[in-house]
Structure formats: C-alpha cells, structure tokens
Amino acid sequence: MNEKIKEFLKRVFTRFVVINLLAMLLVIVLICLGVTFGLDYYTHHGEGIEVPDLIGVDCEEAADKLQALGLEIEVSDSGYNKVMAANSILLQTPGRGQKVKRGHVIYVTVNSPSSPAFALPDIIDNSSVREATARLTAMGFKLETPKMVDGERDWVYGILCKGRRVSNGDRISIDHPLTLVVGKGTFEDLDDVDVVDAEDAEAGNGEVDDFEEVKEP
Numbered sequence: 579m580n581e582k583i584k585e586f587l588k589r590v591f592t593r594f595v596v597i598n599l600l601a602m603l604l605v606i607v608l609i610c611l612g613v614t615f616g617l618d619y620y621t622h623h624g625e626g627i628e629v630p631d632l633i634g635v636d637c638e639e640a641a642d643k644l645q646a647l648g649l650e651i652e653v654s655d656s657g658y659n660k661v662m663a664a665n666s667i668l669l670q671t672p673g674r675g676q677k678v679k680r681g682h683v684i685y686v687t688v689n690s691p692s693s694p695a696f697a698l699p700d701i702i703d704n705s706s707v708r709e710a711t712a713r714l715t716a717m718g719f720k721l722e723t724p725k726m727v728d729g730e731r732d733w734v735y736g737i738l739c740k741g742r743r744v745s746n747g748d749r750i751s752i753d754h755p756l757t758l759v760v761g762k763g764t765f766e767d768l769d770d771v772d773v774v775d776a777e778d779a780e781a782g783n784g785e786v787d788d789f790e791e792v793k794e795p
Contacts, residue, residue: 626677629684632667633674637688640667648680655687660753664691694718695749702736702746707760710734718752729761 627647632640641651657668669687672678696717701710711721729735736759737744744750 627680627682629670629672629674629676629678631674632670632684632686634662634666636663637665637667637686640686644684649678650681650683652683652685653688654685656690657687658690658693658752660693662689664689693751693753695751697747697749698737698744700746701734703734704746705734707732707734707758710758714756719750720752720755722755722757724758724760726762727759728764731761731763733761735759735761 627649629649630643630647632643635643637651637653644651654671655669659668662668666689667686668689671685672682678684696719699713699717701713705713707724714721725738727735738757738759739750739754744756750756
C-alpha cells in the first residue's frame with residue numbers, strides 16, 4: 579500500500595510541478611510584501627508633519643512654507659478683517675501644531691482686500707426700530723444715533739448712509755455706518771386732544787351755529 583502511495587506521489591509531484599508550485603509560492607510572498615511596504619510608503623506610515631501657524635501670513639508666503647514641508651494649500655473661503663493685511667490668512671484647517679501626513683491639504687480663509695457689501699433687507703416702512711437694529715447688526719452693520727421725525731413711534735421710515743437716503747435692496751459696505759430714520763410718536767399725540775361735540779357746546783354756553791336749510795328748486 580505504501581509503495582502505491584509513493585508511486586502515485588512520484589507521478590503527481592514531478593520536478594516540473596514542484597518547481598511551478600515553488601514559483602507560485604514565491605510570487606505570493608512577494609505580492610504580500612509589496613502590498614505591505616507599498617501601503618506604508620503610500621500612506622507615509624509613522625510620519626507626522628507639524629502644521630505651522632499661518633494666521634496673519636500672506637497667502638503666497640504660506641504656500642511656499644507649506645510646499646517646503648511637503649504639504650499643500652487650498653483657499654476654501656474669504657472674509658474681511660480691516661485690521662489685517664489683504665490676502666493674509668484669517669483661518670486655517672487643520673490648526674497649528676497638529677500632525678498630518680505628507681501631501682495633506684491645508685484649507686485656509688483669506689482676508690479680502692475690500693470690505694464686503696450686503697443688500698439691505700426689507701426694513702424701510704416695514705419694521706420697528708428694534709427689529710431693524712437686530713437685523714442690521716447681525717449682518718455686521720454699525721448704527722449711529724437714529725434720526726427722529728414726525729410719525730408713528732419707533733417705526734422705521736428710512737435709512738441714511740453718509741447723509742444720503744438708501745432703499746431696500748441697495749448694496750452697502752459694512753464699513754459705512756447707517757442711520758435709521760425713526761418716528762418719534764407725533765401722531766400718537768393727537769389722542770390727547772379733547773373733542774367737543776355740538777350737544778356739549780350747547781349745554782355749556784348755548785352758542786351753536788345756525789345752519790340755513792337749502793330747499794330744492
């Protein structure tokens with residue numbers, strides 16, 4: 579029985595078959611090693627680059643600094659800060675000190691060279707001074723002392739910018755302060771005026787104007 583098995587194995591596992599099996603095993607080992615070391619190289623396993631502080635740095639200068647570290651930069655948004663220089667970086671993600679891998683993209687917000695302008699909301703003759711103040715300040719506008727005019731108390735009748743009237747929908751720079759034209763309640767004072775009817779006047783002094791009846795011809 580043992581001799582038959584040995585004879586069978588000799589016929590199956592010839593030298594040619596054994597060589598091919600060994601070659602296949604070698605290829606599998608090489609592929610596994612290649613995948614392991616290739617992934618480590620591709621993902622930069624164990625490597626960590628500290629992100630520098632870019633706040634306030636000119637965008638082009640920041641790009642050169644990141645490129646020297648093996649990192650990339652991408653402008654994702656713009657903002658406005660009149661204290662900082664134009665094209666300087668306002669925000670960065672990831673922040674300074676964080677560890678990233680080579681080739682990682684740093685997203686930045688760049689300072690706009692001019693102040694943003696916004697369209698005035700539907701405020702004029704459509705809201706109270708309290709509502710208008712809340713909406714405009716939330717947009718970033720600065721408000722000066724309101725200008726009081728005759729009209730319903732605390733009702734917004736207009737908006738002034740640099741001494742000129744503006745309308746709903748006009749685009750105004752947030753650097754320009756606004757003045758609300760607000761009613762001072764003059765119309766409400768009319769409620770304090772006493773009205774005397776004809777019967778009261780007749781009871782008081784008997785002097786009531788006579789009216790002449792006009793007959794039809």
